[in-house]
Amino acid sequence: MKIEQKGKSNVKITDSFWKKRLEIIREHVIPYQWEALNDRIPDTAPSHAIENFRLAAGEAEGEFFGMVFQDSDVAKWIEAVAFSLENEPNEELEQIVDEVVALLGRAQDENGYLNTYYQVKEPKNRWTNVRDNHELYCAGHLIEAAVAYYHATGKRQFLDIMCQYADHIASVFGPEENKLKGYPGHQEIELALVKLFDVTANENYLNLSKYFIDERGKQPHYFDLEKKERNEKKPFWFNDDYAYHQAHKPVREQKEAVGHAVRAVYMYTAMADLASKTNDESLKKACETLWENVTQKQMYITAGIGSMVFGEAFSFDYDLPNDLSYTETCASIGLVFWAKRMLNLEVNRKYSDVLETALYNGTISGMDLDGKKFFYVNPLEVQPEASEKRNDKKHIKPVRQKWFGCACCPPNIARLVASIGHYIYTQNQNELFVHLYMGHETQIEIAGNQVGIVQKTNYPWDGKISINISPESEQQFTIALRIPGWSKGAVVKVNGEIVDHEPLMKNGYVYINRNWSENDQIELALQMVIERIQANPLVRNNNGKVALQRGPIVYCLEEVDNGKSLPSIFLPRNAELTAKFEEDLLEGIVVISGQAERMEDAGWENKLYRPVEEHTRKVEIKAVPYYAWCNRQPGEMIVWVNEKR
Template identity: 55%
Template sequence: MIQAGLQRTQPVSFNQVRLEDAYWTAYTKLVRETVIPYQWDALNDRIEGAEPSHAIRNFRIAAGHEEGSFYGFVFQDSDLAKWLEAVGYSLNVHPNPELEAIADGAIDLVIEAQQPDGYLNTYFQIKAPEERWTNLFDCHELYCAGHMIEAAVAYYDGTGKRKLLDAMCRFADYIDSVFGTEPGKLRGYDGHQEIELALVKLYKTTGEERYLKLAAYFINERGQEPNFLIAEWEKRGRTSHWQAGVTRKPDPAYNQAHVPVREQEVAVGHSVRAVYMYTAMADLAALTGDESLLAACKKLWDNMVNKQMYITGGIGSTHHGEAFSFDYDLPNDTVYAETCASIGLIFFAHRMLQIEADSTYSDVLERALYNNVVGSMQQDGKHFFYVNPLEVWPEASRKNPGRHHVKAVRQPWFGCSCCPPNVARILSSLGEYIYGVNDNTVYTHLYIGSTAQVKLGSGAAVELKQETNYPWHGDITLTLSLAEAANFALALRIPSWSEGKAEIRVNGETLAADAYTIDKGYAYITRAWVDGDKVELTLALDVQLIEANPLVRANSGKAALQRGPLVYCLEETDNGDKLAGISIPADATFTARFDDSLLGGAIVLEGEGYRDDQSTWSGELYRPVKRQSGRIPVKAVPYSLWGNRGEGEMAVWLRVRE
């Protein structure tokens, strides 16, 4: 069904991977048992103190079940879609009849709201039926469609139920009849990319090539001249959904529609829109063999991760437009680093990995996952960060308007609640990101305890049991179960943070350097594997002091603590306030210690630093330097855990004393 393209490997589907992991089980259980039910309550406006979602009510009103007005953002429908997608993944690996009955009911509601022609969007149906497709720039119609298509695919995969899938095929067919280059069709595309990657998924599930072509149409059309988004704005009378009156000419760079996608070399504009688009571009390159699309993907990847990415895997330096700003502009305090953007970065990395097994992709995927994404969720599963700062001064977040967007504590739910359901859907399908496979290679991208059923392209079937206490410890054991011996390569990612300090043993024997090959960050062990073979990988989990490229002004003279994939931070609760007044020696030695009292247990880093002495100051604001500081113990905790112990200052980048 898949065309000959550039795709080299397939991910091992998460429904072939059973997670058994000390670190992740807590999170995936939290998503299953708390986040998904909590979000259902949120969609139904049952969370006290949180802003109402109204998402379900919008569908009920559109379906004619009740009277009322649309409420919420124009893209409110997508919250239900992302929840359904997460439920689809969850049911896939954890059947739950009660949850499935609730989801079936929600799907019935969605389909009841759908128009006879296939169209579905409660905002336009309730509020402005005559304005359908008149403001793609602002109104997220295709974006919402895309999310519901993703939900339909996930729910079909998870339950085998076609109801939503069929409904979304009708919607996609209708969209295909509206958009395109043919005469009489609307030659447009959405202001917020999403439909493109969703149509690829729909194509993969249904085999219907029209969906793939429609996705390619949207990608190819984007940024062509005359610019559709500008022309549409002109045609609409220069109005905006978001502002009253006549508005200023929009900048299509915000929507990555400033030039055709193949000409884009720098990540610009709204960061979530960007990575969703790059994901679809990689999908299309993989499936259609489009080298020019792949070349653009590589340039954009390179720009994003080597010039515009926070050490936590966050992207988007400014809250103005939730956007990229420019190369090496990575302020820690006024940062955006939206959770959804990091999730989109993971999607993009995952697609690129299927084209090329290069650990640049899996290293970044891991960085974003273990830091920005996990850190966005409170340990109660009910509070989330939208913005993921690298430096927090709670008083500034409250009292300096330029930092109001940076919250010092996670919020219960958002009026614009894109992030929490996005976390739910990625963690519900986490198994998908661990392995890749092709004819004769099994790739291990992530080190997560699990048992995977892998079928090689050659036909050989192998069960891979991965045991590890990662990310706390660097020992990973892979046990292979095979019905019969098979010749293939096992390709283990050697994370770049290990600086190559990795030891591999097969059945207890350390492999000599010439017993395997290293290529693009993967160690390929090729042999005739037999049942019971045991591969052990030991990665050096040193505490590292990381510095940023001097072009990043914000981090000059600073360093961050990192151990394995985890970035660490200092919190006020452990180190007192005025974290900016703490410095650490350039040759600091920090000791890793497992603290089982810390939020379910975690490795903390402990060392010595210096603290600027406040005691010699009285009321003055400035004085000739005395620079007195005293030695103090410094304790760092994983960034992903920050903000779980009350409000306080936090800092990732620490001053280095030379």
């Protein structure tokens, strides 16, 4: 079964949850980031990213400034704009991008090379440190942006620029004797080259991606050869181990996710892409093994990944400390990318459940509700005083920041949210797989037939979804609906008639094959109850604790609702919990509340320890969605709540 990826989404989001986020991206985040890229935001770390391209084009004078991967911020911004234009055309914005693209064209070297750091600062040292210096990474983001912009506008200029650059890269790296045997220290170009192949059908791009993946981790190690060339002696800083770059061994031998989490999931994404494009079974198996490791042993309940600040990295199985996590916004975004590709390999809710968890929790927690501030790190437990006073918790910011010196996350979340419509469906010739539920309208070609689809739902607050199916003409095909893993039960109706769906279930999807005709109506009712979730006992920090979840939404307790010292709250196993939609709170959320106990702190009279006494008082607790935390007064936050049983 070959699943096709659609390049352009013509999904029109009407969803109450996502529509306002798309508007924020369009109306606030994209313009704000444009100002940031042009250094017009006071009191924030300067970006210099556009100016760097002017320098490279010889249209300005000065020094390169910023991270070695500063170009990628421009790329991610253009990509976000492109996805946003798909949703809502905007001539003014398009014109700005056209001007940036023209600048990129002028900055590009005649041979196709385009990287402002090297062009401006170290023109002689190109491709001498692909381990650390992000040339291939930046190229990857620019390629992704060019592809997205082409899909959104049909304009080829940017795509042509990037094809030229990709051709240049293919002339530098590859198996031929005169070429470098290298691959990027920060994976990204691999997945981008697959996209470039998809849009151009030029197999060179697919082959180059495959080369980067297959070459990785081979001995003698390219990073060592390259390092020797640079005459660099010191051991690599990450335990002297290329596990940081997932280059410690060939990718097919990798069984556990290690190292920098973003690099890891970007690589796994490309691996899954290549496995499906090239029918590579060993690569597919490697992806599945790594997926199991990440999602069954190294993932927070919010779909945050990366449990240590050192190396922004995975640590080891079941090591998921809530107050020391890294859980970078970009890593959860990468997990979304990867999950989507795994769905192309196999339609299975083990992938779409994680995709959904990431979308509703660990990714969007990275942005405040106004789109004005961002988290790099998305911890599951915050005590502001510890973030301030403990060096080992300095990375756990208790409030979102306006912008970062290393500004990868804000444009990444912008491009993810702007492209949300791309994650609802995958399909093949005769089957349409519905992975996500959100209000939208779209036209999809199934079995050669244009099918109009309208989804209506109040998801994620309510489990009722109605889907209107209107093919041009009556036709038989399959619609496969995901029944989320969290759902305690589902009722499926077609045109008002209950479908006995259990026999139609496969890997968590209900396969409805029938003759569809105009205005056929699917109704799906997912039972959305408040769940107390427990963690595998091997997760040592969560023993005796529960997290509250309802539908795809993971909840947390905040100080603003529950007072200080949140870990002294104990939720009895049998305490009744109620869910209620509060329209005016945090832009409209379902709140969970109930009665819990709090360790009585009166009576301690300056004692630190004493023989146990049972002094608790009843307290009302109020839990809010994790993604919405820290949108009111800052303070403590916990996801995992002590339980009394």
